[in-house]
């Protein structure tokens with residue numbers, strides 16, 4: 169997530185839960201009952217948008233654009249099929265991520281850092297010893313666009329990580345650009361409204377690994393948050409993502425469909441659209457059986473480029489609801505605020 173909560177651990181990351189011999193978790197260190205996940209969650213009824221029509225005649229294209237626009241306004245979230253990224257590329261990215269997290273701890277700890285400004289960093293929310301396991305996740309984050317500027321800093325191990333993850337990053341970015349065009353078109357701003365700014369924009373990959381958790385009902389993988397991006401595209405190895413329904417506090421599990429990708433409206437798209445699109449609040453839940461990986465591609469404007477509300481969407485009835493902010497503003501906020509404690513950058517940029 170573009171927001172995380174410290175990164176230190178006494179665990180030797182990559183060992184199985186059994187090898188770590190984790191004790192049971194004292195109640196006082198688990199998340200409060202009101203924030204715990206159900207082990208039998210309701211399933212979300214979220215749109216699955218078939219992107220094939222985007223390449224077809226104008227009538228087909230406008231149906232797909234309407235579907236995307238409606239999903240962004242109603243849910244801030246949708247899933248996509250026929251997105252053009254082959255199963256082999258998706259599987260390659262996932263397997264290189266699994267291989268990375270399977271490496272011996274020393275190899276991963278080379279990238280360990282708490283500094284949120286670092287372009288490549290490894291971290292963990294398995295906090296400070298065996299007691300405090302509110303959040304049960306290890307992650308690797310790295311910048312990805314332009315690939316040639318960053319790929320040389322990515323892990324050299326496993327040996328195919330750069331190639332397999334690099335291929336996925338390039339393709340998923342192309343897809344994000346296409347989706348952003350469709351979304352700005354659905355807002356009446358035209359398909360090229362953000363193209364130039366997105367060309368120079370950031371792509372940050374959050375590769376998350378949630379090892380099996382002995383008590384998944386007492387912890388979470390990631391706390392509730394919305395992404396500080398324009399648009400996020402996520403690929404997961406198995407279910408675990410939950411989104412908040414329109415009624416606050418109602419969590420729904422995103423159902424699994426083979427080959428499908430998940431699209432989240434991020435805070436910056438909410439700002440651009442003057443609140444017409446809502447960034448989706450989501451969290452990652454855990455299970456006790458298998459490791460889950462999610463590969464999250466966050467797309468935003470350049471580091472110092474402020475996202476402002478489109479003036480075309482502001483009038484007397486719809487006054488500007490947000491102040492402009494850049495990705496760097498967010499990182500600065502993150503380095504001094506603990507998002508796991510409920511601090512949200514999004515709230516600080518709302519004018520009303």
Ligand SMILES: O=C(O)CCC(=O)C(=O)O
Pocket residue numbers: 169170374376389390395402404408409450451452461462464
């Ligand atoms: O693991 C997931 O499905 C969610 C990850 C996420 O929300 C993030 O990295 O921002």
Ligand SMILES: [Fe+2]
Pocket residue numbers: 169170393394395450
């Ligand atoms: Fe997220």
